[in-house]
Amino acid sequence: MLIKQAPDILSSEITPEDLYRNRREFIRTASGAALGFVGVAGLAEVPGGLSAAPQQDLLDLRTSQFSTDDTANTFEEITSYNNFYEFGIDKEDPKRYADELNVEPWSVRVEGHINKPAADYTLEDILAPHPLEERIYRLRCVEAWSMVVPWVGFPLADLIKRFDPTSRANYVKFETLVRPDEFRGQRTRSLQWPYVEGLRMDEAMNPLAILAVGLYGKTLLNQNGAPIRLIVPWKYGFKSIKSIVKIEFVEDQPKNSWNVAIPSEYGFYANVNPEVDHPRWSQASERRIGNFFRQRTTKFNGYGDQVASMYDGMNLAENY
Amino acid sequence: MSTGQLIRRTKPAAFILCLTPALVLTWDWFTDGLSVNPIEDITHRTGDWTLRFVLVTLAVTPLRWFSGWNALIRYRRMVGLFAFFYATLHFSTYIVFDHFFDIVSIAEDVIERKYVTAGFLGFILMVPLAITSTQNWVRRLGKRWKSLHRLIYVTAIAGVVHFLWLVKLETGEPLIYAAVLALLLGARLVRRYVVNPSVRPPPPVDEPSHRSRFRNREESRRTA
Numbered sequence: 001m002l003i004k005q006a007p008d009i010l011s012s013e014i015t016p017e018d019l020y021r022n023r024r025e026f027i028r029t030a031s032g033a034a035l036g037f038v039g040v041a042g043l044a045e046v047p048g049g050l051s052a053a054p055q056q057d058l059l060d061l062r063t064s065q066f067s068t069d070d071t072a073n074t075f076e077e078i079t080s081y082n083n084f085y086e087f088g089i090d091k092e093d094p095k096r097y098a099d100e101l102n103v104e105p106w107s108v109r110v111e112g113h114i115n116k117p118a119a120d121y122t123l124e125d126i127l128a129p130h131p132l133e134e135r136i137y138r139l140r141c142v143e144a145w146s147m148v149v150p151w152v153g154f155p156l157a158d159l160i161k162r163f164d165p166t167s168r169a170n171y172v173k174f175e176t177l178v179r180p181d182e183f184r185g186q187r188t189r190s191l192q193w194p195y196v197e198g199l200r201m202d203e204a205m206n207p208l209a210i211l212a213v214g215l216y217g218k219t220l221l222n223q224n225g226a227p228i229r230l231i232v233p234w235k236y237g238f239k240s241i242k243s244i245v246k247i248e249f250v251e252d253q254p255k256n257s258w259n260v261a262i263p264s265e266y267g268f269y270a271n272v273n274p275e276v277d278h279p280r281w282s283q284a285s286e287r288r289i290g291n292f293f294r295q296r297t298t299k300f301n302g303y304g305d306q307v308a309s310m311y312d313g314m315n316l317a318e319n320y
Numbered sequence: 321m322s323t324g325q326l327i328r329r330t331k332p333a334a335f336i337l338c339l340t341p342a343l344v345l346t347w348d349w350f351t352d353g354l355s356v357n358p359i360e361d362i363t364h365r366t367g368d369w370t371l372r373f374v375l376v377t378l379a380v381t382p383l384r385w386f387s388g389w390n391a392l393i394r395y396r397r398m399v400g401l402f403a404f405f406y407a408t409l410h411f412s413t414y415i416v417f418d419h420f421f422d423i424v425s426i427a428e429d430v431i432e433r434k435y436v437t438a439g440f441l442g443f444i445l446m447v448p449l450a451i452t453s454t455q456n457w458v459r460r461l462g463k464r465w466k467s468l469h470r471l472i473y474v475t476a477i478a479g480v481v482h483f484l485w486l487v488k489l490e491t492g493e494p495l496i497y498a499a500v501l502a503l504l505l506g507a508r509l510v511r512r513y514v515v516n517p518s519v520r521p522p523p524p525v526d527e528p529s530h531r532s533r534f535r536n537r538e539e540s541r542r543t544a
Contacts, residue, residue: 077356
């Protein structure tokens with residue numbers, strides 16, 4: 001069992017001992033709370049308008065055979081360079097405006113072709129049965145940069161099994177929260193809101209696909225898609241939808257936001273593929289954040305062993 | 321204070337002002353003020369400033385018309401050369417940091433990616449303008465200097481198109497540049513064809529010099 005020491009912890013981020021004890025107590029007594037995932041609203045007030053998201057430690061994490069040995073990017077890098085158009089189009093916007101979003105309380109609507117009841121489930125309901133594990137994954141953005149992120153989450157497949165989809169559920173569709181009062185980017189029409197993404201059922205059931213609730217052993221910051229987001233490491237980053245409020249099991253292929261915005265440039269599949277260039281730039285290489293030299297991009301972002309067979313016989317240049 | 325004195329005294333200040341973006345960049349470089357993708361950050365900032373300086377250069381002439389302050393022309397060369405300075409930084413960042421002299425991938429980029437083609441064209445066309453910016457060259461080229469330097473219009477258009485073609489979705493910012501450029505070029509068209517249609521600029525380049533001199537006299541008589 002790996003308990004990772006998060007680097008670069010500001011002293012202001014360290015949980016005061018009494019709160020820590022309270023939380024441990026809460027965790028012991030709360031039924032089903034198999035994870036250290038409790039909001040402590042009192043920590044939210046940081047003077048000076050600094051990012052105030054109350055980050056919690058996520059404890060007792062499992063390790064995963066799917067984690068990469070690549071050196072992870074720093075916490076600072078991962079949390080200050082983000083594409084999250086809900087907060088604005090600049091990479092620095094999500095961090096800058098992160099504290100304008102309140103993610104508590106949070107619920108996720110699960111509906112569609114499932115045998116279990118469609119309902120709004122609290123985040124605690126969603127998470128309760130799932131032990132958390134650390135997954136150190138490569139993340140390749142369609143803009144030809146990449147990072148390595150030590151996510152904390154659980155397999156999407158495990159959640160899907162709980163809701164027992166019917167045979168008509170060919171795809172899983174996800175939606176991000178719409179709240180223009182707090183997501184300033186949603187006050188303009190850069191993309192369609194809500195942000196929509198989707199996976200084919202076999203992709204969603206692939207063991208590499210996870211729902212992430214944390215990184216570097218702590219709950220997600222808002223700029224990284226708190227409190228719960230998708231991670232599909234063999235696809236370009238825009239598939240890994242953030243701040244999910246709805247999971248729907250559908251028959252037809254969902255219309256994902258970037259595909260709707262520019263269909264000729266962004267497809268549904270969005271598998272990382274150095275052989276299929278973006279119409280306006282090359283996908284052959286990428287810049288790993290923190291590195292000076294570009295490096296070659298690998299097909300399926302290096303996860304071909306786990307995912308390539310799902311696309312046998314498919315023309316990946318057409319299904320970009 | 322005479323205009324000449326005023327210009328002599330304000331030019332160093334204008335120089336420092338034009339250099340400020342580079343100084344800020346240098347400062348950020350050494351104080352960790354760049355984003356975690358510093359190469360992208362430098363590329364974007366130098367690109368932005370190239371476009372801004374190109375547009376300021378193009379604004380000098382219309383400003384003279386509206387303000388009547390003809391002395392503005394005496395800052396234009398400096399501003400234009402700063403545009404070239406930032407373009408060179410932008411281009412070098414691309415060559416050195418982004419592709420590390422990988423000629424094959426650069427050539428591929430220039431040929432295959434139309435936004436790179438546009439940017440490359442805009443930059444290449446600036447080179448002869450920078451070279452012929454000296455007093456000596458102005459004299460040597462005479463009338464042809466002006467025709468040659470109209471290439472700045474192509475550079476400006478290529479620069480804006482370069483920006484428009486490279487953004488993912490967020491066309492807001494490049495469209496602002498496009499609008500400003502349209503305004504500056506539009507002002508010229510309006511003046512040439514609407515306000516003052518009798519004054520035609522001489523046809524470009526390869527006209528025999530005696531004729532152009534002759535025509536020049538004609539023109540000055542007509543407009544007098």
